[in-house]
Amino acid sequence: MPAFAESGGGGGAEPPLAESYLDLLRRGGGIAAGEGRAAAAVQERELPLIDIGCLLAGGGGDEARRAACADAMARAASEWGFFQVTNHGVGGALLERLRAEQARLFRLPFETKARAGLLNGSYRWGAPTATSLRHLSWSEAFHVPLASISGSACDFGELGSLSDRACRGVNRVMQEVADAMSRVAKAVAVALAGSLLMQGGPHHAAAAAAAAAAAFPAGCDETTCFLRLNRYPACPFAADTFGLVPHTDSDFLTVLWQDQVGGLQLMKDARWVAVKPHPDALIVNIGDLFQAWSNNRYKSVEHKVVANAKAERFSAAYFLCPSYDAPVGTCGEPSPYRTFTFGEYRRKVQEDVKRTGRKIGLPNFLKQQPQ
Template identity: 75%
Template sequence: MPAFAEPAIDPPLADSYRALLRSDQLRRGGIAPAPASESVAVLERALPMIDLKRLTSGDAGERKACADAMATAASEWGFFQVINHDVGRELLEEMRREQARLFRLPFDTKEKAGLLNGSYRWGNPTATSLRHLSWSEAFHVPLASISREDCDYGKLSSLRGVMQEVADAMSRVADTVAAVLAEDLGHDAGGGEPAFPAGCDGTTCFLRLNRYPACPFAPDTFGLVPHTDSDFLTILCQDQVGGLQLMKDSRWVAVKPRSDALIVNIGDLFQAWSNNRYKSVEHKVVANAKAERLSVAYFLCPSYDSPVGTCGEPSPYRPFTFGEYRRKVQDDVKRTGKKIGLPNFLKQSPVDAMNHGLCF
């Protein structure tokens, strides 16, 4: 009997890599392009650490110190870690097991079977250069669809409940952090102002399950290309493989994983709402030659028709909705291969903004 090969679980990332490499070489007259991900030594740093238990200690001084530390980290780093976040370790471990089972499915099943409402994606379909290729696959799932009966989980019946628990738990963390950071800028939800951020609820946010396969072209390839997040806040649970890097003081810094912490990063919308006090920082994932990497990200997003607003006038940005922002980002990526983001929505030109100290 002939032996049949097992169906491939990885997307055809190597084929994309080779095609883009040939394209890059043709554009450069046969000269090999520079590595997409620069193989330079980066400093590994522990992010600022915020203990969320201090917010509920009953001590007003402790709460203020915690809020101040969070605001400082959001302003100076755009990233920080939180502990005592009440997202149980057992739940996160169960999520990782379910995630591993999901990504072990054959590639054809993930791509064509309509799992999780057809939310599967891999690589970068708009890539025109190796610098645009992400060596990864993901399910980017709207929270509203997780519990819907028509959301297809295939044979992974236990995945639905675990995803819902993780989404609910991360949502509570995101809401807590967002409220504290908004309060530090003078937003008083307890004083009659609407809840922050406006337009965000369980129907508008997303849960993204990521897998970064081991990459034979590492470390010269991105697991995820450099970018900023087009949301208010992102809550990330990563494994211990590492690979996340962020831009700090014009240098790439590697984030040291910590098993009991979640990572929080500021998104573009929060930077705009805060009048640039909080920073949406460029970050990336570097591919790993030997080990796959798994992570789960929760994106705090408003409805598409929600105005992003501002913590106070004058704002450097003109009024815009989340839907308008997303459409402009997508148009820019299709047209130029990269995201431009917030500079598109400045009241003054990006050049004038930089002259006034607004950097992106």
């Protein structure tokens, strides 16, 4: 039976995605000819694959190896905005536990997910304010502030001990995953920042890394970052439906684990390319704030998830974010961007989406506005 058959008010687990789709279709919000379909045929590509074991504690390796690793990531960040990392220290057994807990969490009744204080009320689904299928995401997620990952962040009401145990289980695994991905995110961010700050060649790598660690990531710690648990149900309207609409990330960088179903696509050389899943790798992508900090040397690239007609997909993303009042800063002057804080950036994105239906992002903060 298709997953969407359980949606709506009948006590099933699925969010009312099919109802949203059909309502938008009735209202004429479909994808018009020439706009491009969500699942249009694209070329599958393998992202650059980089071993980061030498960057992590106990990873070993000399200074030249660490500099070469940072250089490889910097090239990928400039050319792709995305790359894959191996020897990242996030164990396969831990990620399997996460997937199992995600599946159990998302199988809870939709009303429980949407109305209870589940994981600090972080549940999201689809795009309830969408006015077109271009804005509808066939997915559900828990977008959890790391500061709220604790047993007290759950409120199951009358559901009892079974759901309480489920909440404690997913909290424990989320904390372990967040800790592991945080180490990856900070090591990668510092290495990328050091690559920009390095002067005088590889023999100055240690000094550059020390400077980067002091300067970046500014104000990013366990109280400011997020972990997002994603589920993309099988979708009978896959050809016309996004799993996640095209967007760029509004953070410094994102560390993503995905299962082997596939569906992630990114913009490369003005064309969409499909990312081939790698069983042992995590994906890292540059966010808007890092593009600004790097003076556009690193690219925050538009990406999306396409819906799948037959299989559900799970993923988990760690977002490296500063505090709302932290200035984003720059790797060096002159910068094309005026000074702004993460909070100001978030507010402007939300205003633009509410006003125009789309994110404008970094162009709002250019010193010289495009004519």
